[in-house]
Amino acid sequence: DIEMTQSPASLAVSLGERATINCKSSQSLLYKYDNKNYFGWYQQKPGQTPKVLIYWASTRASGVPDRFSGSGSGTDFTLTISSLQAEDVAIYYCQQYYSTPITFGQGTRLEVK
Amino acid sequence: QAQIVQSGAEVKKPGASVKLSCRASGYTFTSHNIHWVRQAPGQSLEWIGWIHVDRDKTRYSQKFQGRVVITRDTYASAVYMELSGLTSEDTAVYFCARNALSGGFDYAHFDSWGQGTLVTVSS
Numbered sequence: 001d002i003e004m005t006q007s008p009a010s011l012a013v014s015l016g017e018r019a020t021i022n023c024k025s026s027q028s029l030l031y032k033y034d035n036k037n038y039f040g041w042y043q044q045k046p047g048q049t050p051k052v053l054i055y056w057a058s059t060r061a062s063g064v065p066d067r068f069s070g071s072g073s074g075t076d077f078t079l080t081i082s083s084l085q086a087e088d089v090a091i092y093y094c095q096q097y098y099s100t101p102i103t104f105g106q107g108t109r110l111e112v113k
Numbered sequence: 114q115a116q117i118v119q120s121g122a123e124v125k126k127p128g129a130s131v132k133l134s135c136r137a138s139g140y141t142f143t144s145h146n147i148h149w150v151r152q153a154p155g156q157s158l159e160w161i162g163w164i165h166v167d168r169d170k171t172r173y174s175q176k177f178q179g180r181v182v183i184t185r186d187t188y189a190s191a192v193y194m195e196l197s198g199l200t201s202e203d204t205a206v207y208f209c210a211r212n213a214l215s216g217g218f219d220y221a222h223f224d225s226w227g228q229g230t231l232v233t234v235s236s
Contacts, residue, residue, distance in 0.1 A: 040222040042158075049208060049229055050158065055222035093158060097220040101174040102148070102160040 002026050002096050006105035012113040019081040021108045023094035028074045029057075031098065038098035041070055041079045044107075045090045053092075054079065086112060115139045115211060119227035125234050130197040133230050135209035142190040143167040146212040148223060149183060149194045151205040161207075164192060165218060199234045206231050 003026040013019040021041075029039045037057035042050040052061045054070035057077055067082045081088055089112060094105040120134040135147065149161040162173035164183045171183050177196070185192045192209060207230045210223035 038220065042223075049226040050223075051226075052213075052222050052224055055213065061222075061224070095158075095222065097222060100160070100163075100172055100220070101176070102220065104158040104160075106157045 001101055002029075002099060002103050004094050004096055004103050004105040006092075006094055006108050008108060009106070010109040010111070012111045013081075013084045014113045015086060016083050017113075019084050019088070019110055021079045021092050021094075021110070023072075023077045023079070023105050025075045025077075025096055027098075029096050029098045030074050037073050037077070038096060039072075039077055040095045040097065041068075041077075042093045042095060042104075043088075043090045044093065050093065081110075084110075084112065115145075115225040117209060117211065117225055117227040119207075119209060119230045122231040123233070125199050125232065127200055127234060127236055129199050129234075130195060131199060131232055132193055132195040133207055133209075133232070135192045135194070135227050137190050137192070137211070143187060144215040146218075147183075147185070147192045148210045148212060149181075149207065150210060150223075151203075151207045152229075153202075153205040156205075158208075159205075161194065161196075163212065163220075166192070167216070170218075196232075199232075201234050203232060204234045 005024045007022045029037045039057045041054040044050045058070045071078050091107045116139045118136050148163040164171045182195045209227045211225040213224035214221035
């Protein structure tokens with residue numbers, strides 16, 4: 001199984017400041033035949049279902065504000081929120097869909113400082 | 114706009130089975146495969162398995178192999194997940210989610226989720 005390790009486990013950032021969440025996979029998620037990283041980021045607000053923010057490591061999902069961006073390749077990935085808004089308080093999960101079982105990180109709880 | 118609606122909460126005794134449903138609308142049902150994922154209280158997300166809706170093929174996490182069966186009914190645009198041999202460790206919210214890529218057996222991100230079904234296992 002591919003293990004996904006997120007850091008930090010929790011993060012407190014002031015409104016308007018940058019938030020950065022990291023995720024490391026135990027093996028490369030870059031598929032050489034299509035040059036895509038089979039990796040995504042999800043946001044889960046309290047009492048809600050997860051919502052995809054980023055897929056293929058860096059493609060923003062429809063309707064996601066452009067303050068959210070994804071970067072990285074292979075085994076190391078980053079989610080950046082350029083200017084934190086109050087509505088961004090949530091738990092963020094990374095996911096690999098390179099192989100089954102599809103696995104998720106343990107989550108990063110993002111709060112306002 | 115894809116929409117997925119799941120069945121209501123369940124309370125089961127240890128050793129029992131539970132069958133959950135997931136009804137899709139707003140898109141061609143057979144064009145996208147469906148995953149099942151669960152989330153125990155305060156925990157992360159755990160993948161259970163998926164079904165290729167058009168070909169009626171399934172793949173399960175080794176953790177649940179032998180205990181889970183995922184089926185579909187194309188006439189009802191519904192997918193079902195039955196989990197047997199329940200223990201307290203199975204208490205969780207169970208989600209079904211649509212594979213973003215249409216057709217084929219390629220995995221992708223999950224672009225539409227059901228609202229979740231809480232399964233509580235308690236004696």
